[in-house]
Amino acid sequence: MSATRGAAPPLITDLIDEETVQGIADETWMALLGIDEVLVPVPAEVSEDAVSAWVEVTGPWTGAVVVTCGRATAEELSRTLLREPADEPIDHADVADALGELANVVGGNIKALLPAPSVLGLPGVGGKPPRASSVDTCTIGLLWRGQPVTVSVRGAERTGAAPHDAEEDVAQ
Amino acid sequence: MRALLVDDSRTMRRIVAGMLEGLGYEVAEADNGEHGLEVLRGGPAPDLVCIDWNMPVMDGLGLVTAIRANPAWNTVTLMMMTSQVEHDQVLRALTAGAQEYLMKPFNAEALRAKLAQLGLLPEEVAR
DSSP states (O other): OOSOBTTBOOOHHHHOOHHHHHHHHHHHHHHHTOTTOOEEOOOOOOOTTOEEEEEEEESSSOEEEEEEEOHHHHHHHHHHHTTOOTTSOOOHHHHHHHHHHHHHHHHHHHHTTSOSSOEEOOOEEESSOOOEEEEEEEEEEEEETTEEEEEEEEEEOOSSOOSOOOTTOEEO | OEEEEEOSOHHHHHHHHHHHHHTTOEEEEESSHHHHHHHHHHSOOOSEEEEOSSOSSSOHHHHHHHHHTOGGGTTOEEEEEESOOOHHHHHHHHHHTOOEEEESSOOHHHHHHHHHHTTOSOHHHHO
16 A cells, blocks of 8 residues: 555545455444444445444545444444443434444544544534545445444545535534 | 543443443543543542543643643543554653553453553452
8 A cells, every 4th residue: 555646645545445444443343332243344225314423534634434324223332332221212412422432433543544644533423424535435334233334434525615514413 | 449531422431431430440520621620620639540632622632731730640640541543642642641541442351451550450359
């Protein structure tokens, strides 16, 4: 993997590969959720009510690390992280916080593999993650307890558009 | 033993507080560095402060620096717990006065091992 492509900013696929992203996601899930919480590398469509959590990375490579899953899966992830019983109602704020922390831990470990100096932002959560460059993306599809989860490392859109749609964002 | 846990994520505070309580610690919490300083000023000094890096209002590095600037807290052990895992970040935290650095994600065994290295396992747990 080379760190640069002449004067142009590097593409994420020059810097990391899917296997690396999968390894970081696996380690995060097992450490935070439990040793048996395996992520199976099977791409599947996330439901239309998807919720995303992300952290933005700013540096020689600029973009975001985004974790996306269906709302029911996000609630189950949160209950598991918080050690709440399966039938316990869970606050929206707890779901946002838990999903945001997963994105933060995955994002921090990915940032460590990117060219320095890079700065990690605070997590954001919502229905619309930062817009991505169509060519500067490394995405893995996973199943957690049979439900789809995607982890995407996506470069910032380079067309001069607004950085992202913020209407549904929840600051963390 | 007493610990202060400073992290803006309620999820992480819940997880880590559970780990520390399982080791016999009495745990206080704060959601940013400024709040952490308020908690420190308001009570007896804890044995251990666990500090996230990326937080609003005052980040973890700012909190480490502020704690080390106050001689009253000289004996408090500071442990960074963060996903900022680059070597230069670790060096900055240690230079500012943190004694130990635990990289997220970590589990209860990793935390226990770090506390054992620091001599901060309660006697009944260390046995």
